[in-house]
Amino acid sequence: MRSFIVAVTAALSLAGSADAQQFAVDASRLEPAQKAAFDKLLAEEVCPCDCPKSLGQCLQEGTRCAPAVLLAEWAIASFEQGVSSDAIAESLAKEITSGFTAPKKVPVVAGFASKGAQKPKHVIVEYADFECGHCRAASSVVEQLVKKHPDVQVVFKHFPLSFHAMAKQAAVAAEAAGRQNKFWAMHDALFATQDILSDELILGHAKALGLDVARFTKDLADPELAKRVEASRAEGMGFGIDATPAFFVDGRPYFLHRSVDGFELRLKMDAARASSSCN
Numbered sequence: 618m619r620s621f622i623v624a625v626t627a628a629l630s631l632a633g634s635a636d637a638q639q640f641a642v643d644a645s646r647l648e649p650a651q652k653a654a655f656d657k658l659l660a661e662e663v664c665p666c667d668c669p670k671s672l673g674q675c676l677q678e679g680t681r682c683a684p685a686v687l688l689a690e691w692a693i694a695s696f697e698q699g700v701s702s703d704a705i706a707e708s709l710a711k712e713i714t715s716g717f718t719a720p721k722k723v724p725v726v727a728g729f730a731s732k733g734a735q736k737p738k739h740v741i742v743e744y745a746d747f748e749c750g751h752c753r754a755a756s757s758v759v760e761q762l763v764k765k766h767p768d769v770q771v772v773f774k775h776f777p778l779s780f781h782a783m784a785k786q787a788a789v790a791a792e793a794a795g796r797q798n799k800f801w802a803m804h805d806a807l808f809a810t811q812d813i814l815s816d817e818l819i820l821g822h823a824k825a826l827g828l829d830v831a832r833f834t835k836d837l838a839d840p841e842l843a844k845r846v847e848a849s850r851a852e853g854m855g856f857g858i859d860a861t862p863a864f865f866v867d868g869r870p871y872f873l874h875r876s877v878d879g880f881e882l883r884l885k886m887d888a889a890r891a892s893s894s895c896n
Contacts (some may be wrong), residue, residue, distance in 0.1 A: 622721055626807075627765045628652075637777055638863050641695075642676065642686055642689045642693065644656075644689075644693055646693075646697070647693065647696050647697070650702075650763065651696040651702070653704035653823075654694065654696070654705075654706075655692060656673070656699055656720035657706075658672065658692060658705070658706055658709060659671065659672050659673030659676065659689070660673055661706075662709055662710060662713055663714070664682060664895050665682065665684040665688060665713050665717050665718055665886075666682035666684060666685060666893050666894055666895045667718065668682075668894075668895045670895060671823075672685055672688070672689070672713070675895045676689060681892070681893055681894050681895070682893050682894065682895040683716060683885075683886070683889035683892070683893045684886040684889060684890070684893055685895070687762075687882055687886055687889075688709060688712070688713070688886075691709075691882055692705055692709060695874070696726060697830055708872050708873055708874070711870075712871075712872040712873055712883075715872065715874075715888075716868060716869055716870045716871055716872045716883075717872055717883070717886055719733075719869050720809055720864060720869075721867075721868035721869055722856050722868050722870075723776065723868060724742045724772070724852060724856070724865060724868075725848075725849075725852060726740070726742060726772045726774075728738055728845070729772050729773060729774055729849070730772070730773045730795055730800040730801065730804070731773070732759070732760075732763050732770070732771055732773075732801065733762075733763035733766075733767075733769050733770040733771050734763075734767055734769055734770045735770075736767060737769060737770035738769070739766075739767075739768060739769045739770070739866065739884055739887070740767035740770050740771075740772065740867060740868075741769060741770070741771045741772070741864055741865065741866050741867075741871075741880070742772045742774060742805035742864065742865040743755070743759065743771060743772065743773055743774065743862055743863070744775070744778050744849070744850075744853040744858055744861060744862065744863040744864075745773065745774070745775070745861050745863075745866050746775075746776055746778045746781055746784045746788075746861045746862075747777075747778060747781075747783070747784055747787035747788060747791070747804075747807040747808060747811055747814070748778070748782075748783060748784045748787065748811050748814065748828050749778065749781070749782035749784075749811075749861045749862065750811070750839070751861065751862055752808070752810040752861050752862045753811055753873070754872075754875070754894060755862045755875045756804070756808055758875055758877055758880075760773050761769060761877050762880050762881075763879050765877065766881075766884075769884075773800075773804065773848040774849045774852070774853065775788040775791075775792075775845075775846045775850060776849065776850050776853045776858060776861050776863065777810075777846065777850060778861060782813045783814040783815065785843075785846060786814075786819070787807045787811075787814055787819065788817065788846040789837060789842045789843055789846055790807065790808060790819045790822075790823075790837060791803045791804050792836075792842045792845055792846065793833050793836035793837050793839075793842060794823065794826065794828060794833065796832075796836055797828050797829060797832065797833065799828055802826050803822060803823075803826060806822040806826065806892075807819075807822070808826070810822075815845060817871050820833075820834070835858075836854045846885075856870070857870075863877065864880075866880070866883050866884070866887065867887055869885055879882055
């Protein structure tokens with residue numbers, strides 16, 4: 618099978634630099650089965666630059682579609698890392714059709730806990746469940762991301778799953794701790810003990826974190842906090858969320874790997890959005 622090599626000139630940097638850089642995508646280093654799967658992706662997926670072409674056509678015609686180049690590079694790297702072709706195809710299809718090219722949503726962020734930039738260039742909204750193992754794993758990624766990128770802010774919203782018995786109560790507990798400026802400390806404690814959560818354990822966390830326990834207990838019973846959690850979940854359902862964690866990057870759903878590299882890729886795609894085309 619012939620090598621797939623394409624060069625595209627695009628203004629591309631996380632900060633949105635206008636300097637032109639030359640990018641090449643070379644799939645020749647993939648194993649034969651991986652090359653076949655990669656070629657299938659190029660033929661079946663559409664160009665992310667809003668034109669009636671396949672991903673492969675968009676790349677081969679030497680257009681200025683930087684997001685296409687980035688996604689192709691991501692797919693190649695994913696194959697090299699041993700990610701299954703089905704998983705790559707599913708993520709790529711969702712990212713192109715329902716993520717990067719999706720209409721923007723406007724999640725309610727006022728009053729919800731956030732970390733990172735106070736005046737952000739990029740806002741990532743996370744919907745999570747404190748009993749979700751994938752959410753716990755993603756929490757460390759979020760921490761690394763905001764430390765590495767001072768222009769990124771992450772907002773935490775609640776999406777307790779119905780089959781997790783303590784998820785809603787844990788979400789309310791985090792909000793109650795937030796009233797004493799300890800949301801993130803409670804967030805970390807809840808994730809650290811998610812397999813054994815109970816009302817008694819949550820109260821123990823409050824004591825260990827130095828909260829005013831009487832106030833915390835009263836806030837746990839405040840219907841306004843329960844309403845906040847329920848409204849967050851309802852909003853997520855309205856956006857089509859059916860699993861956790863779910864992320865929106867600058868208002869659009871995100872479907873690539875939940876890794877620092879994955880989020881950085883999406884930020885680069887967004888930075889190149891205005892200057893990219895396949896004309």
